[in-house]
Amino acid sequence: MNIADRIDAFCARWLGAEFGPAHILLSDYNMEDDHIEFCLKCLSDTDYTNGHSQAELIATRAFLQELSGIPEDDRLEQLWAARPYMKWEDDEDGMD
Secondary structure, X not given: OOHHHHHHHHHHHOOOHHHOOOHXXXXXXXXXXXXXXXXXXXXXXXXXXXXXXXXXXXXXXXXXXXXXXXXXXXXXXXXXXXXXXXXXXXXOOOOO
């Protein structure tokens, strides 16, 4: 299963997760390492975690850690293969 489909499956299982600390990854598909690191930090911030169950937050952390174990370039290539409209056309490698 490609990255985009894995994210969609995760969000289908954890309905509120898309609007929580990992929003920029789960909703916007920002796959870069620094985005994952930011989301992991947000899991410790009540401004981002209020309204989300402990089980959802634990699952979100585990999912982010799982994704971080995949090299960034591989994550991006999988995303672009599944969602080609997300690759910046004016950028040679798709990254800034």
